[in-house]
Amino acid sequence: MYALYTDRYQLSMLGSYLREGLASRRAVFELSMRRLPRNRRFLVMAGIDRGLRYLENLRFTDDEIAYLREAPSLRDVMTDELIAYLRAFRFSGDVYGLREGELLLGGGPVLRVEGTLAEAQLVETFLLGAINHEAKVASKAARVVLAAQGRPVIEFGARRLDPMAAPTAARAAYIAGCVGTSSEEAGFRFGVPVTGTCAHSYMLAHVDDGEVGAFAAFSQSYPSGTSLLIDTWDTLRGAIRATAAGPAVHSVRIDSGDLATLGPKVRAILDAAGRSDIKLIASDDMDEFKIQALLAAGAPYDSFGVGTAIVLSPDAPSFGAVYKLVEVDNRHGKPIPVAKRAPGKASYGGRKQLLRRYNAEGIACEDVIALVDEATEGEPLFVHHMHKGQRVTKHTEAERTKSARALCKSRIAVLSQEQRVIALEESVPVTSAYRVSMTDAVRALERLEDR
């Protein structure tokens, strides 16, 4: 299960390690962000929990092994020994790292995977994919939530990305502060609150009785609470009709047109009809900048539905977390720190952790990358996630999601004003980048022996 959600070269290396007698050597890999992506002043870490679930459940099925046996480029290493290895495979390593919902305020380590060389290598692709995807969504969602200044933001993006990636995107957005999602699967699997209104097609489907008939029918279907979409033909007329659709109507949504102008007009119509209780929802390709502009202009929206911007993060579409071997045993069983020297992509060896320091006002002001066995001042951000292939703590999916959300909220509360700025870098440059320092012991590992 999930065993083939990896790159071929992981299996090529595994086959070679087994032949060479290196497969069971102890190794330490580090998943890290070299730097923050453009336009991001902080990242919300997500995807870690899914990575752990993957490690727990990773197995090679008979079908998968049969497929690998026929792969031409693996034929040279496809011995009985390798097949037996794949059959018996379980991830048996230890994992340390940031908690789901933690913030990364500069570059630094995210996870540390300690296990055999073969197992810790094999899992690279999935761990990177899960974290690159979910941290990207969560980090963008946090910006949108900040822009909404306390007004609820609902994630609507399922139709804009691979259907299989939508539930995890919804969960990541929820961790980052969205109040809910449209994705039914995210509710089913992760306990994310699911909400929905109706579509233009619902109005169009009422060919016999038009918008008035559609509004009446929907509010009769949902007497406990109805949300109506009012811009199918004429938004202001839709607003008037919504006020006549009965007391069940608790909100109306506008999905097109000049939202800054329409908002106050619709609000006035609702209020004049004595329906100041009806909330106003804006959707129409929203992002943090449009929300900020609408609120700055005083448009009276109560909540926002956001799709594309949150799930695809178009201004920072790619998150570049990397996964590097940082330590491996030599033939005498002695752990040796290792690092590559490739220009622009050099890495630091050694088993590292991340600590955070706060100023007198309790604002996060510096992160420190230290070796695990160093005594260093600061709040340790790494926890022990997995021991010998088993999670250290047992919780339901819904509990994990809730606790990640609570952590994220508490962390955003102690961000500096500089880091809360949501403007693009070209318009409001970062004047003082968040300080990330390395201890002398970490720096010393940059000067690794040439091989």
Next chain:
Amino acid sequence: MYALYTDRYQLSMLGSYLREGLASRRAVFELSMRRLPRNRRFLVMAGIDRGLRYLENLRFTDDEIAYLREAPSLRDVMTDELIAYLRAFRFSGDVYGLREGELLLGGGPVLRVEGTLAEAQLVETFLLGAINHEAKVASKAARVVLAAQGRPVIEFGARRLDPMAAPTAARAAYIAGCVGTSSEEAGFRFGVPVTGTCAHSYMLAHVDDGEVGAFAAFSQSYPSGTSLLIDTWDTLRGAIRATAAGPAVHSVRIDSGDLATLGPKVRAILDAAGRSDIKLIASDDMDEFKIQALLAAGAPYDSFGVGTAIVLSPDAPSFGAVYKLVEVDNRHGKPIPVAKRAPGKASYGGRKQLLRRYNAEGIACEDVIALVDEATEGEPLFVHHMHKGQRVTKHTEAERTKSARALCKSRIAVLSQEQRVIALEESVPVTSAYRVSMTDAVRALERLEDR
């Protein structure tokens, strides 16, 4: 299975339609692209096949129904009738549309779904997600393949997106002309050729014998053909060492540094050692622009590994396919074309198809959007995919993937030079947009009755 990979509002509408007696009305929805995304002069359609597979397999499991019964916002409509409806649900409609691998040269319809109002509405989210994702990847991959001018391009992007989305991305890239992927699952499920080299970690893991030992070990593991990564410490020294690693070495990969400068130097080292048979692979965050620049500078690369650019399409990260109700029966069973009027998002009603016209040289020069029952000149691009919930043709996944790839290749061969330009729009503006026309009968449906 897959039933909850949808938006809540689809189920809210379904529940209301059932109560209103509208659920089984005949309806026609159209999935279309309003226009080409920025920086794209043609789109490669993919995700259609997966959409059809979804429609064939769509079921509500008992667990899923139990979950929906508890959903607060659905409680008002959660009758025994609705539960029975969900239990018995099978998609029973007809689907027409473009073939997988077909090109879209301007805006236009992609799929037409004809069925009951309830079933054709429910499937919106998945169909849009699959096509927005896969068409985005395929369209970007086609540009990268064009830039490589016949040199093989391998898709390496699994670690940059949700792990569940990687196999479909790999398949989409393969349809668009990539020769293979790193994604093992894409080989297993879709028969996409899978290839791989080795990672920097492999070199670093050889702490006892260094790069020389690593090269020797890998070529001993893969005597039928070895690919080595030479930039872990010093690329030129790595090239020299690769020539000494035995005859199994058939390629070397460079993943960092100034590739334009390194390429000729590495080539010279290989040739001087009598190893002109060793191919040179470039990776390092490649995209169509970097490949074009490298080849324009004469850098002697034989193939390219491309990850992020293909799977995330950063210059056009969001594809905006939409799904609109275009026709629905009235209470007398008469089909009524419908369309919304929302500003900037107006749609055209009616059951439509797409036809293509070619000039005397056989170059595609105009697409025509026509009603399905109109006699219109041009090559009809819509085929009948599904009849009463069953595929019209039966093929294996691998056969479907191959035939989509062949179609795409034949279509790209008859593109105009203007459409093959891969430069960004701001540097090389489109001088004459591809012509997409509508027949008079389609235009007449814009003036739909106000409701």
